[in-house]
Amino acid sequence: MDLPYEVIRSSRRTAIVQVYPGGRIVVRVPERYPQYRIDDLLAFRKTWIARKHAELVNLPTTLVSQPTVTKRYRAYALDLFRLRFDRIIAGAAALDHPYRVDVTALDLPALGYSEGRKPELRIRTMRRRWGSCSAAGIITLNTVLADRSPDLIDYVIAHELCHLRELNHSRRFYDLLTTVMPDWKSRRAILNGRGSELLPER
Numbered sequence: 596m597d598l599p600y601e602v603i604r605s606s607r608r609t610a611i612v613q614v615y616p617g618g619r620i621v622v623r624v625p626e627r628y629p630q631y632r633i634d635d636l637l638a639f640r641k642t643w644i645a646r647k648h649a650e651l652v653n654l655p656t657t658l659v660s661q662p663t664v665t666k667r668y669r670a671y672a673l674d675l676f677r678l679r680f681d682r683i684i685a686g687a688a689a690l691d692h693p694y695r696v697d698v699t700a701l702d703l704p705a706l707g708y709s710e711g712r713k714p715e716l717r718i719r720t721m722r723r724r725w726g727s728c729s730a731a732g733i734i735t736l737n738t739v740l741a742d743r744s745p746d747l748i749d750y751v752i753a754h755e756l757c758h759l760r761e762l763n764h765s766r767r768f769y770d771l772l773t774t775v776m777p778d779w780k781s782r783r784a785i786l787n788g789r790g791s792e793l794l795p796e797r
């Protein structure tokens with residue numbers, strides 16, 4: 596299996612696979628369960644795991660709390676997202692090491708985008724996801740993401756921008772995301788409430 600997974604051994608009698616919001620895959624097995632049987636189980640459940648993973652990978656590990664989103668907050672969020680978005684599209688963020696976002700690999704001109712025709716950005720308050728990208732190339736960000744630090748907003752934008760090329764969560768999609776943003780995994784972990792502290796910058 597291409598996707599990373601964790602094995603947790605315990606006194607249980609059966610083996611199961613679980614996929615969590617955020618994309619964590621856990622195989623729970625009895626104490627002395629051999630690796631070849633884990634491999635068999637993963638191979639047998641491959642389609643299900645891939646489908647669940649794609650469904651859950653970009654969801655927060657905890658439900659995004661729903662503050663009352665005022666008109667002013669929406670305007671602030673949209674301004675902030677536009678700023679990050681335009682900066683990433685322009686490739687300016689590529690210079691900003693270590694939080695670099697290099698969109699060269701997306702080849703936006705080949706997708707029909709230019710300085711005058713950027714991908715469309717919208718905001719919406721969503722319960723279970725940070726962002727989405729439609730087949731028509733409309734990128735929607737969760738309004739409450741505006742409360743997170745800029746490098747995390749950039750991660751969600753980079754993720755959605757990669758969907759302009761790969762509208763799925765395939766290996767190719769992740770390879771592309773890694774090219775665009777080498778440290779996306781740690782950003783995702785922080786965004787989803789794991790890993791280290793949030794960067795204090797606001």
Ligand SMILES: [Zn+2]
Binds near residue numbers: 653754758
């Ligand atoms: Zn996605």
